[in-house]
Amino acid sequence: MPGYVQVNSKVVQVPVAPGREVLARRGAMLAYTGQVTFRPVTAAQGISGMLGRAVAGETVKQMVAEGSGQVFYGHLGLHLTVIDLTPGESLQVEADRLLCHDASLTSSVLFLGQQGGIRGAVRGAVSGQGLFTTQLAGDGSAVVLAHGGAIGLQVTPGRVVAVDPQAYVGHRGQLSVDVTAKVGWREAVGRGSGEAIQLRVQGQGVVYVQASEQKF
Amino acid sequence: MDAPLSPVTLPVDDNINPYAFCVDLQGEWFLHKGKMIAYYGQMRFEALTVASVSALVAAHFSSPLYADDWVVATGVGKLVLGDRGFDINSYDLDDGNLTVRAANLLAFETRLELLQSIVPGFLTLLGTGKFLASSNGPVIFAEPPIRVDPEALVGWADCPSPSYHYDGHWMTQNLVGLLRGAIGIVSGEERQFDFTGAGTVLIQSSEKTMADPAALRMMEQQITALSQAEKVHLHRFLGAQLTQ
Amino acid sequence: MARFRKNGSRIVEVDLAGESVKSLAGAMIAYEGEISFKKAGFGGGEGIRGAIKRKATGESLDLMECTGTGTVYFAHDATEIELVPLAGETLQVESSSLLALDSGLKTNVTFTGLRGASAGQGLFTTTVSGNGVVAVLSDGPAISLEVAPQYPLVVDPDAYVASKGQLTQSFVTDVSWRSAIGKGSGEAFSLRFDGSGVVLIQPAER
Numbered sequence: 001m002p003g004y005v006q007v008n009s010k011v012v013q014v015p016v017a018p019g020r021e022v023l024a025r026r027g028a029m030l031a032y033t034g035q036v037t038f039r040p041v042t043a044a045q046g047i048s049g050m051l052g053r054a055v056a057g058e059t060v061k062q063m064v065a066e067g068s069g070q071v072f073y074g075h076l077g078l079h080l081t082v083i084d085l086t087p088g089e090s091l092q093v094e095a096d097r098l099l100c101h102d103a104s105l106t107s108s109v110l111f112l113g114q115q116g117g118i119r120g121a122v123r124g125a126v127s128g129q130g131l132f133t134t135q136l137a138g139d140g141s142a143v144v145l146a147h148g149g150a151i152g153l154q155v156t157p158g159r160v161v162a163v164d165p166q167a168y169v170g171h172r173g174q175l176s177v178d179v180t181a182k183v184g185w186r187e188a189v190g191r192g193s194g195e196a197i198q199l200r201v202q203g204q205g206v207v208y209v210q211a212s213e214q215k216f
Numbered sequence: 217m218d219a220p221l222s223p224v225t226l227p228v229d230d231n232i233n234p235y236a237f238c239v240d241l242q243g244e245w246f247l248h249k250g251k252m253i254a255y256y257g258q259m260r261f262e263a264l265t266v267a268s269v270s271a272l273v274a275a276h277f278s279s280p281l282y283a284d285d286w287v288v289a290t291g292v293g294k295l296v297l298g299d300r301g302f303d304i305n306s307y308d309l310d311d312g313n314l315t316v317r318a319a320n321l322l323a324f325e326t327r328l329e330l331l332q333s334i335v336p337g338f339l340t341l342l343g344t345g346k347f348l349a350s351s352n353g354p355v356i357f358a359e360p361p362i363r364v365d366p367e368a369l370v371g372w373a374d375c376p377s378p379s380y381h382y383d384g385h386w387m388t389q390n391l392v393g394l395l396r397g398a399i400g401i402v403s404g405e406e407r408q409f410d411f412t413g414a415g416t417v418l419i420q421s422s423e424k425t426m427a428d429p430a431a432l433r434m435m436e437q438q439i440t441a442l443s444q445a446e447k448v449h450l451h452r453f454l455g456a457q458l459t460q
Numbered sequence: 461m462a463r464f465r466k467n468g469s470r471i472v473e474v475d476l477a478g479e480s481v482k483s484l485a486g487a488m489i490a491y492e493g494e495i496s497f498k499k500a501g502f503g504g505g506e507g508i509r510g511a512i513k514r515k516a517t518g519e520s521l522d523l524m525e526c527t528g529t530g531t532v533y534f535a536h537d538a539t540e541i542e543l544v545p546l547a548g549e550t551l552q553v554e555s556s557s558l559l560a561l562d563s564g565l566k567t568n569v570t571f572t573g574l575r576g577a578s579a580g581q582g583l584f585t586t587t588v589s590g591n592g593v594v595a596v597l598s599d600g601p602a603i604s605l606e607v608a609p610q611y612p613l614v615v616d617p618d619a620y621v622a623s624k625g626q627l628t629q630s631f632v633t634d635v636s637w638r639s640a641i642g643k644g645s646g647e648a649f650s651l652r653f654d655g656s657g658v659v660l661i662q663p664a665e666r
Contacts, residue, residue: 220658221603233601250665252616253619253663254615255613256605296605298664299663299664300664
């Protein structure tokens with residue numbers, strides 16, 4: 001099964017076939033060959049997670065690409081990272097940073113309060129993305145957007161990584177993400193209260209960080 | 217830090233890196249305003265209205281709509297061009313033609329001839345010579361048949377001008393609303409440029425295009441062709457759009 | 461001394477073993493190990509006089525100091541990073557282009573000339589001097605251009621990033637340059653460098 005091809009740092013070429021539909025954020029299609037049609041996805045279509053997203057007031061609209069052909073995706077000149085998931089693995093990413101993924105992946109909206117109680121909820125609030133992130137699981141590929149490109153930092157037991165919430169893109173693996181207020185950090189940065197918070201990532205996996213403090 | 221470049225070691229009519237280009241100026245080049253970032257040597261930049269370049273303009277720059285955005289660089293030296301960190305590509309035409317988005321065209325040799333394309337916002341280069349164009353991310357070269365989001369299109373060569381393709385599903389859902397003018401086309405999934413025939417299509421990596429001030433001027437020019445009643449209608453339409 | 465290393469072109473990693481590094485406040489995107497952060501005093505260790513000078517000249521510099529053992533990752537707004545080593549030299553750099561520097565380096569504000577012949581408005585820049593590494597930001601990969609007595613260099617002020625060496629800088633306001641800049645954007649003058657040295661430019665206008 002031919003997979004996603006990264007044409008350059010900002011464009012990905014994705015195969016579409018019957019049984020291999022692709023979900024992408026609206027407006028991200030650059031070009032396509034073959035017979036492909038695009039249809040907005042709504043909760044009524046029953047794609048897992050969409051109902052939750054609608055309830056959450058999530059504003060990122062998605063289009064499903066169906067048919068047979070090749071679709072080129074990109075968004076606002078942002079750099080892309082292709083992440084291949086194997087069964088049993090999951091990727092958690094802020095909804096705004098998800099460009100496209102195989103429709104076969106199960107997508108669910110996580111309320112961060114479920115993961116880490118009230119502190120988890122704070123995290124969603126400080127990173128400015130609301131309280132919900134998208135979790136993808138299954139066998140397939142996903143493409144994540146990052147301003148200036150993302151680097152993956154390995155997290156292993158005993159090797160904790162602290163991340164600026166503004167630079168956090170997503171993570172995969174068995175990781176827990178905690179919010180901490182680092183002493184001296186707020187004073188050192190001298191900005192709004194959100195900047196006083198750091199994300200402490202521990203466990204076993206990879207955390208993705210972008211080369212910018214900018215949200216999009 | 218790399219070893220510094222000098223007029224001796226700067227490339228001759230070639231890229232310094234993907235985002236900067238060095239023109240070895242020996243005479244004249246047409247240049248999009250604001251795109252030169254440094255130069256060595258003796259050179260001048262003349263507006264297209266200056267008498268000394270009027271013959272050149274008359275013969276090689278046939279687009280009054282864009283004349284205000286361009287100058288002629290004259291002299292001898294090394295001229296470094298950049299465009300907001302966008303990728304820059306040089307293209308060599310050999311008795312050929314290539315149509316490119318006006319906002320992406322940076323510079324061209326005065327041997328080439330510039331014409332305004334029938335597709336709004338695009339310029340056609342004809343003849344033999346070199347020109348430079350920028351793109352948001354590297355350019356992807358594709359062959360028809362292909363359908364492209366209008367905003368991701370950089371240009372095309374040799375193939376016929378594109379036509380619009382509307383997504384069938386979208387048409388059946390929205391045609392009534394569209395005819396009433398109640399909805400607009402909002403994304404590339406609903407409308408694309410359809411390329412057929414033999415040739416090359418140039419696609420850029422992002423649908424975020426550069427601002428083209430000429431697009432507004434072009435619309436202004438077209439308004440003069442409207443009747444009084446049509447202008448009143450347009451006035452009301454714009455008023456409604458602004459208050460939305 | 462802190463060890464600077466690029467990860468790709470837009471992220472710099474600095475290894476610390478008990479030393480400290482100064483950086484643009486808020487430019488830390490991640491870190492490992494035990495690192496503490498504090499505001500780097502007035503204008504980055506220039507004392508109260510330095511702070512007053514910065515306020516008067518508008519060359520603001522908001523730095524923080526990171527100290528400890530581990531690795532700190534810095535990046536800013538997805539711009540490219542150039543590592544400039546200094547060996548007892550002085551680098552002139554726009555304060556907005558400074559990402560990080562060895563904490564042993566000294567920063568200051570200097571007068572670089574008058575904008576235009578008649579306007580009389582003073583222009584100031586930040587200088588960094590000493591021994592160590594400076595991480596400089598540029599919009600697109602920086603290009604270093606040599607200046608020698610036989611070939612002076614003219615630069616768009618919007619593309620200028622930094623310079624070092626024995627250079628004299630002048631502001632050229634000629635009609636020709638003005639005709640070549642876009643309407644309502646860009647500077648109405650160009651920067652001319654004479655002497656011997658290196659000028660760093662970026663392939664984008666600010």
